[in-house]
Structure formats: C-alpha cells, structure tokens
Amino acid sequence: MSNDQGFMKALKCRECGREYPLEATHVCEFDFGPLEVVYDYDKIKKSLTRKQIESRPQTMWRYRELLPVAGEPTVGFQVGYTPLVKADRLAKRLGIRELWIKNDTVNYPTLSFKDRVVSVALSRSRELGFKTVACASTGNLANSVAANAASAGLEAYVFIPSDLEHSKIVNSLVYAANVVGIKGHYDEVNRLCAEIAGKYGWAFVNVNMRPYYAEGSKSMGFEIAEQLGWTVPQHTVIPMASGSLLTKVHKSYQEFCKLGLVKETPWHIHGAQATGCSPISAAQKAGLDFFKPVKPDTIAKSLAIGTPADGFYSLRVMKDTNGHAEDVTDDEIREGIRLLAECEGIFCETAGGVTVGVAKKLIAQGKIPADDSAVLCITGNGLKTVDAIQNHVGKPQEIRPSLREFESILSPKQRSEVKA
Amino acid sequence: MPAKKKSAKKTSAAKNTSEHRRLWLMYPPRLIQTPIIWELGGKFELITNVRQASVNDEIGIVCLELSGKREDIKSAIKWLEKKGVSVEPVEINVLES
Structure with a gap:
C-alpha cells in the first residue's frame, strides 16, 4: 500500500452521489446524506485472490484491500475470523436442513462484533493523525473503543447516559478511558454528543469516522463466505439496531461477487428486531419503504434504537434480496438465548436471542424454507447481559453432603447408571 | 468581583455566537x-x-x-419537541449500544 488512499477512491454520498476526499467527515454538505467509502475494484481485482487471502493470518485483516485503511492496520491486529459453527442440533430444533452460527460472542478483545468496526475506525483515525478517539455508547461500543484505544496508546473519551448500570461502566473504566456520564433523556444525550463531535478535533468513531467505522462490519460477511468454502449463504439472519450491519453484510457479498471470489448465487438477507423496538421490522412487514420512529422498550438494549440511521437502506436490502424481517418478544428473546446455549453451547447476549427467535419464526412461517441453508449472525457474548436472563434459567438443586440426598434427586434412569 | 464580571461577559458572548445545527425533524x-x-421562523x-x-x-x-444564536437554537428545539x-x-x- 504505497499511497495515502490504499484501495479507496473517495467518500460518496449515498443520496446524491457527490464525492468527497477521504477525510474525517460523514455527511454530504449538499443534502446531509450519509457518506460511504468507495473502492477501486479494478485495482483490488489485480491483487486480491482466494489464494492470497488464505495465505494470510486468520483475522479480519486478511480482506484488508476491502477495508478502509490506506496502509497496514495499526489497531486490532487479532480481531475477527471468529468460528462459523455448524449447528446441527439447533437446526433440528428449528426445523431446517442446515444451519450455521457466525459466532462473534468470542470476537477479540471485547467479545462483540463491535471490535470489527472499532479496529477499522481506530486504524483509520491514526492514519488521519488523530491522537484522541471518542464514542457515545451504552455498552459494547464503549467497551470496544476503551479497550482498543488502550492497546493502541490512544486517549479515549466515552460518553454514556448517567443512569447506565454500573457493571457496564466498569467495562470501560478498567481500560482507563475518560468516561463521561450525561444526565438527560436519550435524545438530549444524542444531540449533545453530536455537538461535541462537531466541536472537538477528535475521531468520534460513530460520527465523523462513521464511513470507515461502518465498513468494518463487512468483515463478518467476508468471513462467512470464505468459511462456507467461498460460497454466499442462501439465507443470512442479522440483528438490526441502526441496520448498518445488515447493509454491510449485503455489501460484502456483492463485493466478493464483483471480484469473482465467489460465484454469484441468489441470497436472502433477513432482519431481526425485538418487538419492543421494531421500527424496521414493522415497516418491512407492512410493505413500507420508510419506518416510523419508536420509543424502545425491550431487554435487547443493544438493539434499542428507535430511529435507526440505516433503517431505510436496510428495508431496501431486504426488498432487493427477497428477504424478510420479524420481531420477537422479551420472552421469545430469552427462549432464543436458551435454545442456542442448550443446543450448541454458545451463550449469547440478548441480541443473539433476537436473531435465534426471529430465525425460528421465519422458518416456521416458511419464509426461510426448511430445505435451505441459513447463517445466523450472533453478535455479542451472553456474559454482557446476564441480568436479562438470570431469573429465567432455574436454580441449582441444593442438597446436604449426603449420597442418599444426591440419589434422591436423580431419575430412575440416572440411578440405573451406577457402576456394577 | 471584576473576575466574575469578566466570566459573565464571556458566557454572554458565547451565547451570542452564531452556530449552525443540522437536524432531522x-x-x-x-x-x-x-x-x-414557518411558525419556527x-x-x-x-x-x-x-x-x-x-x-x-x-x-x-x-x-x-x-443557523443563529445557540440559545435560540436550543429554545427552538425545545419548542419543536x-x-x-x-x-x-x-x-x-x-x-x-
């Protein structure tokens, strides 16, 4: 990577198509539309082959030509390439021929897919000369920015609502980030953070660095396709908060097809939300191409965005790929978490319960045909949202230190397994 | 006391500075x-x-x-809400999240 652009060409407005230099900027000055990174695919095609990718370390950076950094990455070298688990037991329970779990519950270092977007944003921030990085977050993003900034020696500011649970704050404070609690309701916190991002010369990962940050999500789609033997899955079920992950996984499949790295076969992108915050799924089910903002009320806090920035684009992707959206109640979310844990030994956060619950519904409705193959994107670890499930998993059976008492709680079948 | 006056002046100057805010309504x-x-104008x-x-x-x-004074923008947002x-x-x- 010899120049200051690498394989990137420009930032481009998703609304009007106007192009901008590859700087720390995120909206079009003309219509305030969001900016997106565009690449020089002819140049990439000359240098990126399956063989070359396979020869590289197993991290998300093996696709670096398709990620928005000009030179070599400098933050988050070990992020990504999480397991794609063949979930036969869960497939049987949900009634589908083949099922895969893209398991970002074990993504490095903070156990959520946010490490993908943050390592891209921070690598690019360094290239652009920033020394201080920031974000506004209620959980996973804050943890990831704090951890990745610490390992890169960057100063980090993390803005949170002041009433956030202490356990979530500890996960940022421990990395010595500057954590600032803001009093006020969601909209006020949101607006103040946008103002701070505009006023200070910092790399705000999900504001002025957003075009680069969002591209990190593509790595999840690249990995899925490679791990399936260079094939795009028939169905991908993706949780939706802002909707960005869904649009970027779709973009990743398109880019692999464009570069000839996979054969172009039809794929369907499905979106998953919690019923207590389902602006995108409600719009998709009603056949609308716009969403109506809602006030979130769900245990799936990591998906609780009532006005999703990429809602419109997510609806378009689902329409273009003949995909569907569904939503699940809090009880169905907990059931989804338990199903994944009981069948596959994977403990996911509430967003994962949403994805499993929605997949179950879509399969039962025939929207994902039982004879097909599907991938579920599981984006965060269950240890992050233990409070959501702790009163719903039963309690240990207590006994006194007595063999007789132990045997009294066994079933007749278990008792018969005593050694001869 | 003079120091107090100075800081009050500074605050008032900050309030009068013209700003631009980009919003979705x-x-x-x-x-x-x-x-x-029209009503807002x-x-x-x-x-x-x-x-x-x-x-x-x-x-x-x-x-x-x-575009306008910071305090007017804040009041306008409150009025809209x-x-x-x-x-x-x-x-x-x-x-x-």
Whole structure:
C-alpha cells in the first residue's frame, strides 16, 4: 500500500452521489446524506485472490484491500475470523436442513462484533493523525473503543447516559478511558454528543469516522463466505439496531461477487428486531419503504434504537434480496438465548436471542424454507447481559453432603447408571 | 468581583455566537399540514434551510439546517419537541449500544 488512499477512491454520498476526499467527515454538505467509502475494484481485482487471502493470518485483516485503511492496520491486529459453527442440533430444533452460527460472542478483545468496526475506525483515525478517539455508547461500543484505544496508546473519551448500570461502566473504566456520564433523556444525550463531535478535533468513531467505522462490519460477511468454502449463504439472519450491519453484510457479498471470489448465487438477507423496538421490522412487514420512529422498550438494549440511521437502506436490502424481517418478544428473546446455549453451547447476549427467535419464526412461517441453508449472525457474548436472563434459567438443586440426598434427586434412569 | 464580571461577559458572548445545527425533524401525521417551519421562523430569530424532505400520509421527515444564536437554537428545539416533532441530529444514532 504505497499511497495515502490504499484501495479507496473517495467518500460518496449515498443520496446524491457527490464525492468527497477521504477525510474525517460523514455527511454530504449538499443534502446531509450519509457518506460511504468507495473502492477501486479494478485495482483490488489485480491483487486480491482466494489464494492470497488464505495465505494470510486468520483475522479480519486478511480482506484488508476491502477495508478502509490506506496502509497496514495499526489497531486490532487479532480481531475477527471468529468460528462459523455448524449447528446441527439447533437446526433440528428449528426445523431446517442446515444451519450455521457466525459466532462473534468470542470476537477479540471485547467479545462483540463491535471490535470489527472499532479496529477499522481506530486504524483509520491514526492514519488521519488523530491522537484522541471518542464514542457515545451504552455498552459494547464503549467497551470496544476503551479497550482498543488502550492497546493502541490512544486517549479515549466515552460518553454514556448517567443512569447506565454500573457493571457496564466498569467495562470501560478498567481500560482507563475518560468516561463521561450525561444526565438527560436519550435524545438530549444524542444531540449533545453530536455537538461535541462537531466541536472537538477528535475521531468520534460513530460520527465523523462513521464511513470507515461502518465498513468494518463487512468483515463478518467476508468471513462467512470464505468459511462456507467461498460460497454466499442462501439465507443470512442479522440483528438490526441502526441496520448498518445488515447493509454491510449485503455489501460484502456483492463485493466478493464483483471480484469473482465467489460465484454469484441468489441470497436472502433477513432482519431481526425485538418487538419492543421494531421500527424496521414493522415497516418491512407492512410493505413500507420508510419506518416510523419508536420509543424502545425491550431487554435487547443493544438493539434499542428507535430511529435507526440505516433503517431505510436496510428495508431496501431486504426488498432487493427477497428477504424478510420479524420481531420477537422479551420472552421469545430469552427462549432464543436458551435454545442456542442448550443446543450448541454458545451463550449469547440478548441480541443473539433476537436473531435465534426471529430465525425460528421465519422458518416456521416458511419464509426461510426448511430445505435451505441459513447463517445466523450472533453478535455479542451472553456474559454482557446476564441480568436479562438470570431469573429465567432455574436454580441449582441444593442438597446436604449426603449420597442418599444426591440419589434422591436423580431419575430412575440416572440411578440405573451406577457402576456394577 | 471584576473576575466574575469578566466570566459573565464571556458566557454572554458565547451565547451570542452564531452556530449552525443540522437536524432531522420527524412529524407525526397530525402535524403534517401544520406549517411548523414557518411558525419556527416567526417565533425565533433563526435562519431555516431545508436540505431534504419527504412527506406521506404517515410521517413527515425534514432535514433542516438551523443557523443563529445557540440559545435560540436550543429554545427552538425545545419548542419543536413540545409540539410533538421528534428532533434528531443529522447523524441520528450517535448514542449506540
């Protein structure tokens, strides 16, 4: 990577198509539309082959030509390439021929897919000369920015609502980030953070660095396709908060097809939300191409965005790929978490319960045909949202230190397994 | 005491500085026929500049730039919210999980 652009060409407005230099900027000055990174695919095609990718370390950076950094990455070298688990037991329970779990519950270092977007944003921030990085977050993003900034020696500011649970704050404070609690309701916190991002010369990962940050999500789609033997899955079920992950996984499949790295076969992108915050799924089910903002009320806090920035684009992707959206109640979310844990030994956060619950519904409705193959994107670890499930998993059976008492709680079948 | 006066002056100067704010306004159906932006222009000393807009039977969405004194912008946002208009920064989801 010899120049200051690498394989990137420009930032481009998703609304009007106007192009901008590859700087720390995120909206079009003309219509305030969001900016997106565009690449020089002819140049990439000359240098990126399956063989070359396979020869590289197993991290998300093996696709670096398709990620928005000009030179070599400098933050988050070990992020990504999480397991794609063949979930036969869960497939049987949900009634589908083949099922895969893209398991970002074990993504490095903070156990959520946010490490993908943050390592891209921070690598690019360094290239652009920033020394201080920031974000506004209620959980996973804050943890990831704090951890990745610490390992890169960057100063980090993390803005949170002041009433956030202490356990979530500890996960940022421990990395010595500057954590600032803001009093006020969601909209006020949101607006103040946008103002701070505009006023200070910092790399705000999900504001002025957003075009680069969002591209990190593509790595999840690249990995899925490679791990399936260079094939795009028939169905991908993706949780939706802002909707960005869904649009970027779709973009990743398109880019692999464009570069000839996979054969172009039809794929369907499905979106998953919690019923207590389902602006995108409600719009998709009603056949609308716009969403109506809602006030979130769900245990799936990591998906609780009532006005999703990429809602419109997510609806378009689902329409273009003949995909569907569904939503699940809090009880169905907990059931989804338990199903994944009981069948596959994977403990996911509430967003994962949403994805499993929605997949179950879509399969039962025939929207994902039982004879097909599907991938579920599981984006965060269950240890992050233990409070959501702790009163719903039963309690240990207590006994006194007595063999007789132990045997009294066994079933007749278990008792018969005593050694001869 | 003089120091106090100086700081008061400084605060007042900051309040009078002209700023630009980029916002998404989302109107519920009952407000779609109300000339909200015209009313806002009459009530506050602000320059309004619409950059995008989309209106249908169920929602009105306007991308608006407001320019003027910081305090007037803050008051205008409060007034809009009181009217029932949802006001988001142009970035929308700054606060993520």
